[in-house]
Amino acid sequence: MPKETKNANHYSRLHLGLGVVIYSALLGVVVALIADCYEIGFKYLAIFWHEENNLLHYVPTWLLYGAGPFIAGPILYFIISRIPEKRAHNPADLITGIHIDNGRINALAALLTAMASAISIAFGFSVGYYAPTVQLGAGMGAIFHRLKWIRPAHAYISVGAGAAAAIAAIFHSPIGAVVFVHEVLFRFFSVRAFAPVTIAAVTAYVVSSELFDKVMFLEVAAHYRPDSPTYLVAALAGVLAAFVGMMMLRTILRLQQFNHQRQHSMSMQFFIASAVTALLIVAVPQVAGSSLQAMQGVLSGTQFSILMLLVIFVAKFLATSTAFGFGIPGGIFGPTLFIGATLGGVVADCMVLIAPSMASAHQIIIITTMAAMISAVLGSPIAMILIIVELTGDFHIISVVMLAVVMANVTAYRFMGTSSFFDIQLKSRGFDFDAGRDQLYAEHHGITDLISDSYVAIDENMTLAEVEHALIEAGKTAAYVVDEDGNMGGRVSLVDVEMAHKKGGEQQTLQAVIETDPPVLYRNTSLWQAIQLMSHSNNRCLAVIDGESNPKLLGVVYTQPLMTRYFAQLRSLRAEENVS
Known part of the structure; x- marks a missing residue:
């Protein structure tokens, strides 16, 4: 290669690399500013609505709390009705967009969901703002991608970088944000995406730290080095948290099934959720919204008695299950974190009652139970470990947090077959990531553009000699019986025709060799289904008909282009995981 060409290629790569760095940093700055303003907005609204102020001082507190959800x-109905699916989006939608639609997501739906979630939190529904933050960042990333600084085929990188930037800005967890994006959204480690996602997350973290007065998300009194008894209690707390998490997920699923069976409208679902939530937060105000202030009280270990912790735990459990069971937009991270905190508070108080010498481990047991609870509900154990450690700022607790998280994950997976709320949502929509990315992609892409019209169509009244001649002349091994309306009546193979012709001569009829129920594909057959059927049929091609109730012959699909498409898809998926 000439020296000038090498220099040009080197300059092109350098220019592209610098462009990605600038693009990622700029995305991080923009997302940080928007995400922090988003957080300030709904926190201010929540404070205005629930705390004493000059405008609402004459309204009884219980009435303020009770009226909020109604x-x-x-407002939620108005916003969600603007989304095409008539439901709030969540990380499961981002995952399917990344894996099924080449990284393309509905940015407007993501931003509307973030807006609706802010209203939900501010007015008392028991939802969190982690998932809405991910939606907000991903939506901004999708919009930013239109600048075309990153190749169109790499839209998933912009979505992931935006999500990581938003998490890092609001939760001050850049490491956890990067791992969360790869572990939950991408479901694979992408060398190509790692740099942009990391740059966006770190930039957002720095901008948020410098421009906004941030405090540690979870304030820990002092560093503590866990001892052997602490590890034992943490492991038991992890198992307990897993069972509580599974119970909450099953409650949510049952409520969703109840809505589906009763065919409740969106307005009816919101009304029921408002009524139940209003009753709960009037009785137990600590469960309203994201419960951040109450969580600090639980972490202190002195604000609530063990009986009060149990009451708050039950109320928050019911409020959260109701919100998600009836379709209220918001994230499940925050409520799960708080439920884990109250459960951990109960476990820690019982621990101190049994072994007073372990009083110094009180706070760490609460934190490890929180981490275990989140991991049991959301999965992604590595990301959850890092996020909890970054939220507390205490890396001394990482080993005990790891143990609790692993125990929770193993338990949840053993008894539910999954340890992720997102995976449950995905499976309910027909997306099973346990099968692998290649199968998932093939299951959700069709064969329509692979249908060929290169086949032999015959009439059932033709003679064996005529069919044999037609097949040999066309160079085909099979023909398809088609009536005057274009409907397929069966399949005839050249081998069968030749054998029948030699055996019976002109007296043998075509009807004797017609395979009346051959394996066929349909217009909506997936690439994966076609591969599976082709492998079992031992045929070079399969006929494609319009549908089960409509046997109109559309054409045939041959093995070679089918497998060529599948292997091209595999190469594309592998390319996402490597730099090219």
């Missing part, structure tokens, strides 16, 4: 309901 006021939010119509």
Whole structure:
């Protein structure tokens, strides 16, 4: 290669690399500013609504709490109705967009969901703002991608970088954000995406730290080095948290099934959720919204008695299950974190009652139970470990947190077959990631563009000699019986025709060799289904008909282009995981 060409290629790569760095940093800055303003906005609204202020001082506190969800309901209905699916989006939608639609997501739906979630939190629904933050960042990343600084085929990188930037800005967890994007959204480690995602996350973290007065998300009194008894209690707390998490997920699923069976409208679902939530937060105000202030009280270990912790735990469990069971937009991270905190508070108080010498481990047991609870519900154990450690700022607790998280994950997977709320949502929509990315992609892409019209169509009244001649002349090994309306009546192979012709001569009829029920594909057959059927049929091609109730012959699909498409898809998926 000439020296000038090498220099040009080197300059092109350098220019592209610098462009990606600038693009990622700029995305991080923009997302950080928007995400922090988003957080300030709904926190201010929540404070204005729930705390004493000059405008609402004459309204009884219980009435403010009780009226909040009913006021939010119509607003949520108005916003969610603008989303095509008539439901709030969540990380499961981002995952399917990344894996099925080449990284393309509905940015407007993501931003509307983030807006609706802010209303939900501010007016008292028991939802969190982690998932809405991911939606907000991903939506901004999708919009930013239109600048075309990153190749169109790499849209997933912009979505992931935006999500990581938003998490890092609001939760001050850049490491956890990068791992979360790869572990939950991408479901694979992408060398190509790692640099942009990391740069966006770190930039957002720095901008948020410098421009906004941030405090540690979870304030820990002092560093503590866990001892052997602490590890034992943490492991038991992890198992307990897993069972509580499974119970909550099953409760949510049952409520969703109840809505489906009763065919409740969106407005009816919001009304029921508002009524239940209003009753719960009037009785136990600590369960309203994201419960951040109450969580600090639980972490202190002195604000609530063990009986009060149990009451808050039950109320938050019911409020959260109701919100998600009836379709209220918001994230499940925050409520799960708080439920884990109250459960950990109960475990820690019992521990101190049994072994007073372990009083110094009180706070760490609460934190490890929180981490275990989140991991049991959301999965992604590595990301959850890092996020909890970054939220507390105490890396001394990482080993005990790891143990609790692993125990929770193993338990949840053993008894539910999954340890992720997102995976449950995905499976309910027909996306099973346990099968692998290649099968998932093939299951959700069709064969329509592989249908060929290069086949032999015959009439059932033709003689064996005529069919044999037609097949040999066309160079085909099979023909398809088609009536005057274009409907397929069966398949005839050249081998069968030749054998029948030699055996019976002109007296043998075509009907004797017609395979009336051959394996066929349909217009909506997936690439994966076609491969599976082709492998079992031992045929070079399969006929494609319009549908089970409509046997109109559309054409045939041959093995070679089918497998060529599949292997091209595999190469594309592998390319996402490597730099090219």
